[in-house]
Amino acid sequence: MATITSRSAFMHGQWTASDSAQLYGIPDWGKGYVTVTAAGTVAVMPTKKAGAQIDLHEVIMGLRERGIHTPVLLRFNDLLTDRLREIRKAFDDAITDTQYQGQYACVYPIKVNQQRHVCEQIGQLAVELGFGLEAGSKPELLAVLGLSATAGGPGVNGMPIICNGFKDEEFIETVTLATKLGRNIIPVVEKWTELELIVKHAKQYNIRPKIGLRVKLSSRGAGRWEGSAGMRSKFGLFVSELLKAVEYLKKHDMLDCLNLLHCHVGSQLYDIRVFKDAVNELTHVYCELVRLGAGLQYLDIGGGMGVDYDGSQSAWSSSINYTISEYAADVVYRIKSVCDSAKVKHPTIISESGRAMVAYSSILVMDAVGSSTFEANPDIAKIERMMKEEETDGDDHGVPQPVIDLLDAYKGLTDRNLKESYHDATQARDEVMSLFGLGYMSLEMRSVAEELFWGIGHKILEKASKKGELADEFEALPELLSDIYFCNFSLFQSMPDSWAIDQLFPICPIHRLNEEPTRRGILADITCDSDGKIDNFVDKRTEKKTLELHQLRDLPGEGEGCEPYYLGVFLLGAYQEILGDLHNLLGDTHAVHISIDENGEWEIDEVIEGDTVEEVLRYVQYDVEDLKRAMRLDIEAACKQGRLTVSEGKSLLKFYDDGLEGYTYLEG
Numbered sequence: 001m002a003t004i005t006s007r008s009a010f011m012h013g014q015w016t017a018s019d020s021a022q023l024y025g026i027p028d029w030g031k032g033y034v035t036v037t038a039a040g041t042v043a044v045m046p047t048k049k050a051g052a053q054i055d056l057h058e059v060i061m062g063l064r065e066r067g068i069h070t071p072v073l074l075r076f077n078d079l080l081t082d083r084l085r086e087i088r089k090a091f092d093d094a095i096t097d098t099q100y101q102g103q104y105a106c107v108y109p110i111k112v113n114q115q116r117h118v119c120e121q122i123g124q125l126a127v128e129l130g131f132g133l134e135a136g137s138k139p140e141l142l143a144v145l146g147l148s149a150t151a152g153g154p155g156v157n158g159m160p161i162i163c164n165g166f167k168d169e170e171f172i173e174t175v176t177l178a179t180k181l182g183r184n185i186i187p188v189v190e191k192w193t194e195l196e197l198i199v200k201h202a203k204q205y206n207i208r209p210k211i212g213l214r215v216k217l218s219s220r221g222a223g224r225w226e227g228s229a230g231m232r233s234k235f236g237l238f239v240s241e242l243l244k245a246v247e248y249l250k251k252h253d254m255l256d257c258l259n260l261l262h263c264h265v266g267s268q269l270y271d272i273r274v275f276k277d278a279v280n281e282l283t284h285v286y287c288e289l290v291r292l293g294a295g296l297q298y299l300d301i302g303g304g305m306g307v308d309y310d311g312s313q314s315a316w317s318s319s320i321n322y323t324i325s326e327y328a329a330d331v332v333y334r335i336k337s338v339c340d341s342a343k344v345k346h347p348t349i350i351s352e353s354g355r356a357m358v359a360y361s362s363i364l365v366m367d368a369v370g371s372s373t374f375e376a377n378p379d380i381a382k383i384e385r386m387m388k389e390e391e392t393d394g395d396d397h398g399v400p401q402p403v404i405d406l407l408d409a410y411k412g413l414t415d416r417n418l419k420e421s422y423h424d425a426t427q428a429r430d431e432v433m434s435l436f437g438l439g440y441m442s443l444e445m446r447s448v449a450e451e452l453f454w455g456i457g458h459k460i461l462e463k464a465s466k467k468g469e470l471a472d473e474f475e476a477l478p479e480l481l482s483d484i485y486f487c488n489f490s491l492f493q494s495m496p497d498s499w500a501i502d503q504l505f506p507i508c509p510i511h512r513l514n515e516e517p518t519r520r521g522i523l524a525d526i527t528c529d530s531d532g533k534i535d536n537f538v539d540k541r542t543e544k545k546t547l548e549l550h551q552l553r554d555l556p557g558e559g560e561g562c563e564p565y566y567l568g569v570f571l572l573g574a575y576q577e578i579l580g581d582l583h584n585l586l587g588d589t590h591a592v593h594i595s596i597d598e599n600g601e602w603e604i605d606e607v608i609e610g611d612t613v614e615e616v617l618r619y620v621q622y623d624v625e626d627l628k629r630a631m632r633l634d635i636e637a638a639c640k641q642g643r644l645t646v647s648e649g650k651s652l653l654k655f656y657d658d659g660l661e662g663y664t665y666l667e668g
């Protein structure tokens with residue numbers, strides 16, 4: 001609907017790419033990593049520096065030429081590097097500013113994104129930046145042990161490796177032997193029995209282990225994961241158990257091995273105060289344990305550093321009210337002041353800031369494959385003709401009164417009777433539905449009524465929004481009348497948190513930004529699940545229920561579909577890939593690593609092809625050869641009975657075979 005035009009277009013006429021940037025809030029959530037070009041495309045600036053930028057539309061065109069179709073997940077190696085450097089720098093600055101005497105290390109919890117390419121890159125950077133890796137389960141431990149061997153090369157073993165999560169004897173024994181191998185590995189005790197196992201194996205293999213304890217703090221997080229901390233949390237030891245642990249280790253002459261104190265108060269913590277409280281409490285516990293003789297060196301404040309998904313910089317779930325620098329400054333300052341007053345040596349600070357490290361570096365690009373829109377301008381001549389026919393068709397219903405009312409309301413709509421007309425129309429529509437339900441109305445009359453109703457809605461919206469702010473009565477109209485754009489992706493595979501926890505991710509078209517988007521719509525994926533849709537979008541002030549979109553352009557020719565229209569979903573690097581599932585057997589998308597060469601040109605480092613149909617079928621235990629055999633037999637029988645010609649049979653079999661080898665998404 002060309003109705004809700006943004007005011008800035010009225011102000012200076014010609015729509016420009018920077019109007020689009022404002023409209024979609026790109027400078028707010030893009031944080032310098034995303035920009036629009038004069039050509040009306042979206043570009044990524046992996047190091048936030050002008051000049052070195054990667055035009056997303058150009059990349060997608062380039063990939064298409066190479067036969068790699070959307071949906072495709074783009075990962076930007078240079079951006080990931082930049083992000084890690086930014087975290088390093090924020091803490092270095094805070095350490096210098098406060099004259100903190102200890103070190104800082106960020107430890108990457110691989111659960112946030114375990115993809116080998118991502119972890120290998122972080123592993124290598126970890127060597128350079130003095131960072132480490134974290135594992136939360138047995139498979140993750142095995143991955144991290146291998147990664148830390150290759151990252152620094154054999155014999156380079158200083159990188160801290162933190163092991164959280166629940167551990168069995170095999171896990172502890174592996175960690176013990178890895179210590180013997182020379183790794184700087186610290187198992188964090190989540191429950192009491194783990195401590196006994198660590199001591200047992202340390203004695204058996206004759207090592208001095210590094211031991212961490214996770215404490216249940218009384219300060220709790222806030223928001224979605226507040227249950228990660230607090231007295232009822234699933235993880236960690238009560239303070240009484242900490243004291244018991246000190247006694248236990250003293251008895252075994254291993255109190256010097258108690259090296260690390262850990263807490264984790266939740267993920268995407270949007271309020272900086274939560275960190276301040278937790279760090280304060282944790283540091284007090286730390287100092288007390290030092291007083292009791294523990295050989296503590298590391299203070300691990302866990303993860304939780306959030307990301308400003310909606311760009312609002314506020315204390316609410318899709319945003320955060322602090323920057324990396326503020327986070328670093330607060331953490332370092334708190335730890336220093338508590339330690340100073342207790343006269344305790346400043347510890348090495350560890351944070352496990354997974355989300356903050358990787359969220360920005362992945363972007364999904366998907367194509368819209370079509371849209372469903374309501375006709376804004378009903379064909380009145382045709383409607384009147386249909387009503388006349390209904391009058392004279394011989395049955396005795398005639399044209400139902402609410403249909404006549406709707407036509408009157410449509411024709412009589414003026415600037416002055418908007419509210420009245422809207423009430424009349426809504427009432428008439430409800431009457432239409434009940435008459436139809438009782439069998440008193442033909443399908444033709446119902447269709448006329450619907451067309452008139454949408455027409456009235458559009459007219460009202462057009463007139464009402466020209467007056468400026470939309471009156472409360474009409475608030476529901478934009479959503480009610482919005483389009484549905486069908487996009488080639490699965491919400492469940494590519495952005496599961498949008499479905500599971502209503503997480504907002506910034507979304508905008510990656511081209512045509514020099515054109516004013518004249519339509520509003522919600523986005524639907526290609527699963528057959530009605531939950532597979534996005535109907536909440538980031539907005540500066542609040543969320544918005546519809547997204548401004550460009551009119552799809554039909555390609556010439558019947559059934560040719562529309563010109564490609566590409567949308568980007570940003571900040572998908574954390575958690576989405578691994579939480580994604582195979583709903584409707586839509587598999588992993590292609591993932592492509594893009595970096596910038598010496599000349600500032602983008603290049604493709606790596607193409608990781610998405611799942612084929614065959615792969616997802618195998619995953620659910622199909623034998624693909626069996627399927628093919630069954631199809632071949634059936635086709636053979638059909639040919640024999642003359643339902644298919646031999647060449648038709650051959651074609652069908654070929655489609656079947658090609659389909660099995662193909663992408664699980666639409667390949668237009």
Ligand SMILES: *Cc1c(COP(=O)(O)O)cnc(C)c1O
Nearest residue numbers: 264267268303304352353354355
């Ligand atoms: C999940 C998790 C993290 C990572 O949290 P982010 O919010 O991604 O920073 C860190 N530590 C532990 C123990 C976790 O379980």
